[in-house]
Amino acid sequence: MSDTPYVFKFGNGANSVDPRSRDKTVVGGKGANLAEMASIGLPVPAGLTISTEFCAVYNSNGKQFDDSLRAGVADGVKHIEEATGRIFGDTANPLLVSVRSGARVSMPGMMDTVLNLGLNDQTVQGLADGSGNLRFAWDSYRRFIQMYSDVVLGLEHHLFEEALEQAKEDNGFHEDTQLEAEHWQALVTVYKQIVQDELGRPFPQDVHEQLWGAIGAVFDSWESERAKVYRRLNDIPGGWGTAVNVQAMVFGNMGDTSATGVAFTRDPATGEKAYYGEWLVNAQGEDVVAGIRTPQYLTKQARERAGAKAPSMEEAMPQAYGELANVFEVLEKHYKDMQDIEFTVERNQLFMLQTRSGKRTAKAALKIAVEMVQEGLIDEKEAILRVDPMALDQLLHPALDPKAERDNLGKGLPASPGAANGIIALDADTAQQWAERGENVILVRVETSPEDIAGMHAARGVLTARGGMTSHAAVVARGMGRPCVSGMGTISIDNRSRTLRFGNRELKEGDVITIDGSTGDVFAGAVPTIEPELGDDFATLMGWADKHRRMKVRTNAETPEDCRMARVFGAEGIGLCRTEHMFFDAERIPYVRQMILAEDEAGRRSALAHLLPAQREDFRSIFKIMAGLPATIRLLDPPLHEFLPHSDAEFADLSETVGIGVETLKRRAGELHEFNPMLGHRGCRLAITFPEIYEMQARAIFEAACEVATESGEAIVPEVMIPLVATKREVEILKGLIDRTAAKVFEEKGKTLDYLVGTMIELPRAALMAGEIAEEARFFSFGTNDLTQTTLGISRDDAARFLGAYVDQGIYPRDPFVSLDIEGVGQLVSLAAERGRKTRPDIKLGICGEHGGDPASIAFCEATGLDYVSASPFRVPIARLAAAQAAIKG
Ligand code: PEP
Ligand code: MG
Numbered sequence: 001m002s003d004t005p006y007v008f009k010f011g012n013g014a015n016s017v018d019p020r021s022r023d024k025t026v027v028g029g030k031g032a033n034l035a036e037m038a039s040i041g042l043p044v045p046a047g048l049t050i051s052t053e054f055c056a057v058y059n060s061n062g063k064q065f066d067d068s069l070r071a072g073v074a075d076g077v078k079h080i081e082e083a084t085g086r087i088f089g090d091t092a093n094p095l096l097v098s099v100r101s102g103a104r105v106s107m108p109g110m111m112d113t114v115l116n117l118g119l120n121d122q123t124v125q126g127l128a129d130g131s132g133n134l135r136f137a138w139d140s141y142r143r144f145i146q147m148y149s150d151v152v153l154g155l156e157h158h159l160f161e162e163a164l165e166q167a168k169e170d171n172g173f174h175e176d177t178q179l180e181a182e183h184w185q186a187l188v189t190v191y192k193q194i195v196q197d198e199l200g201r202p203f204p205q206d207v208h209e210q211l212w213g214a215i216g217a218v219f220d221s222w223e224s225e226r227a228k229v230y231r232r233l234n235d236i237p238g239g240w241g242t243a244v245n246v247q248a249m250v251f252g253n254m255g256d257t258s259a260t261g262v263a264f265t266r267d268p269a270t271g272e273k274a275y276y277g278e279w280l281v282n283a284q285g286e287d288v289v290a291g292i293r294t295p296q297y298l299t300k301q302a303r304e305r306a307g308a309k310a311p312s313m314e315e316a317m318p319q320a321y322g323e324l325a326n327v328f329e330v331l332e333k334h335y336k337d338m339q340d341i342e343f344t345v346e347r348n349q350l351f352m353l354q355t356r357s358g359k360r361t362a363k364a365a366l367k368i369a370v371e372m373v374q375e376g377l378i379d380e381k382e383a384i385l386r387v388d389p390m391a392l393d394q395l396l397h398p399a400l401d402p403k404a405e406r407d408n409l410g411k412g413l414p415a416s417p418g419a420a421n422g423i424i425a426l427d428a429d430t431a432q433q434w435a436e437r438g439e440n441v442i443l444v445r446v447e448t449s450p451e452d453i454a455g456m457h458a459a460r461g462v463l464t465a466r467g468g469m470t471s472h473a474a475v476v477a478r479g480m481g482r483p484c485v486s487g488m489g490t491i492s493i494d495n496r497s498r499t500l501r502f503g504n505r506e507l508k509e510g511d512v513i514t515i516d517g518s519t520g521d522v523f524a525g526a527v528p529t530i531e532p533e534l535g536d537d538f539a540t541l542m543g544w545a546d547k548h549r550r551m552k553v554r555t556n557a558e559t560p561e562d563c564r565m566a567r568v569f570g571a572e573g574i575g576l577c578r579t580e581h582m583f584f585d586a587e588r589i590p591y592v593r594q595m596i597l598a599e600d601e602a603g604r605r606s607a608l609a610h611l612l613p614a615q616r617e618d619f620r621s622i623f624k625i626m627a628g629l630p631a632t633i634r635l636l637d638p639p640l641h642e643f644l645p646h647s648d649a650e651f652a653d654l655s656e657t658v659g660i661g662v663e664t665l666k667r668r669a670g671e672l673h674e675f676n677p678m679l680g681h682r683g684c685r686l687a688i689t690f691p692e693i694y695e696m697q698a699r700a701i702f703e704a705a706c707e708v709a710t711e712s713g714e715a716i717v718p719e720v721m722i723p724l725v726a727t728k729r730e731v732e733i734l735k736g737l738i739d740r741t742a743a744k745v746f747e748e749k750g751k752t753l754d755y756l757v758g759t760m761i762e763l764p765r766a767a768l769m770a771g772e773i774a775e776e777a778r779f780f781s782f783g784t785n786d787l788t789q790t791t792l793g794i795s796r797d798d799a800a801r802f803l804g805a806y807v808d809q810g811i812y813p814r815d816p817f818v819s820l821d822i823e824g825v826g827q828l829v830s831l832a833a834e835r836g837r838k839t840r841p842d843i844k845l846g847i848c849g850e851h852g853g854d855p856a857s858i859a860f861c862e863a864t865g866l867d868y869v870s871a872s873p874f875r876v877p878i879a880r881l882a883a884a885q886a887a888i889k890g
Contacts, residue, residue, distance in 0.1 A: 575870020683724020
């Protein structure tokens, strides 16, 4: 084998048997695909690739090229010469090459490229003679000087641009196309003089010096500032390096039998199985993308559909088009995926310059994956792996019309996906009233609290100035399927004048805004939205995902509407029903308040007696909708003072309803105040002090379950969940209470049901003591919102202000409230799962924190062997797909 370890040849039969020659990690993405295309007989201009491994050697070795590399490149150049019948540096029949970067993953525009290399004062004449086109030759030479001077010699681009403008002005021209051969030739003289003046030495005439200069520049560009920034943003390790591809130039600008274009083997927007692309006659690659000339359609069908006149390639160059269409088929069969390609036709001869798997919309991804299975190209498992679960979000929610104009007011956190527009309402009551009038409303608050729920529900979207990805606004909006942008720190709200500022823009209540909860962007005015469509492809792919996943997927839902929605999305049960959301109903809140403010147990019991029938109704409707599917109902969790009135008017109202003086009410509310409610009197601690609350809830659950079981004949197995436990003893006490209540209800109803009592694991102590807690608990549900908060010591409600800096600096790779901190919090989850299982081998394990809808966290749950994940209704499809991917990847 004549290849040195660092240089691989491709094209013209020089296909190395060494698999490294087609391995992206060795020769980069571009080099690998060029070699691969050449090896399956496609027309690829011959070339050589210097491996990525040399990049590190070069950059750590004082930027030196060793003898073996020089020999390898010389051999590779000889190969290109043989393939093309041209000689590098030959005055009569010169070979020109392109020199391009090519990292393992594409880094668009980040690194350097030099085209037309090999031109000098002599070879330009040979190019003119060979092509019979003097203008083309001199234009190519001046392009080369300009590009080489910029990329390799480090001269400012504008020096050359200005000279070109001057030349046009001197000749009275407006367009580049008006310049003839002699004008370009004169400009070459000017360009060379610029180089001489700037550098004090002439433009290199030795083609080998040109080549090594360009190779060095490509390696140098790996270490450029912009490449480093791009790598940091995209998690690309610096050690990977770039390859360098040196390839024979082919020219799409050699007259009317030459052309260049870009194409996709299927439509990347819709996924339709139709070639899709653009081309230009007599042009070079950059002309297609630069937008100077309007590219033409590739196929006759696309041209006709668009009502365009300029001929398609299919019509204008039928033979080359026929070859191209054949290449599309070969490529799809070979790569078994939709390809994004670049091609050039030089005097009726087709050449492939690039192929890679094409980027596509979610809709196209589904269609392509499903159709490729039907075509026998891939199997179901591969189809499942082809679709990014998060991309499904695009399909499930309204999105901004991509064609619409936008007036951006700034950005917050993308807390709940989807787009919505409407008039600003600054409080929940206003939102509700205006929504009842039929208006589209966006509720804008500093932050939301449980009492805003009705307003949030009435609104089309929610925007907050404070709060992170698991803040109240984020969690509740996601559950309701309402778009939400949270933590937009540039908003300041003046509730007295009913105005608000976005940085220095002032708006007022009633003005129209648009929020995009998928990106966090907020716009002034109404940006039109487009409705989601879930087609057959979605159903087909989801069916395959369900077949191949191990974990069950449940939902976090409490209202009948959300439960129904979740079932439509394929939820197989409820993983978390947050019962506190049921306490805020306008008719119930007075009794909730009465219960909290009661001086003694008897007072509390009398208020709870009013709540019991309402709660029982809630649970009846949930059990009915879930029709025998498992439902985990969590007993009351938040600190009691969240339910108390805030304004004087609310206190006065309450005083009237419950017959207690305003002063007494205020005193009692003051007593309940906490400095850190998140770590205060909440969760099971409420029931340790006021057991009658959980007793009422347990009674409502068991009465509802018995009734629905009798009416429907379904086996209903309620799962009663105790939140925020830290010790076995808490569970023992409260489980005793629940068991006693169940026994009483069963006796009263004359009916016995199976049921499970379990706990949330959401405090580090609970995770550590899981072995003991499992003696009492039949199931664990990991509440990773609180577990993240308490393990990291970062408040879920205040994190937004500083967490961005943490992610930017790579302290946490992603927001740990969005994607589980597997390294840290993950250890507690694994340990608790392991200890829980040791005590109780059949313990049911699930996750109900927001991470239950995040694909990376779901993969961790699969690896940890959890039985199910639970996600908000709109995330259920994402979780189904992600769980299938995790199971397939093993
Ligand atoms: C959790 O803490 O992860 C959880 C699901 O409970 P909540 O978000 O209601 O505190
Ligand atoms: Mg919690």
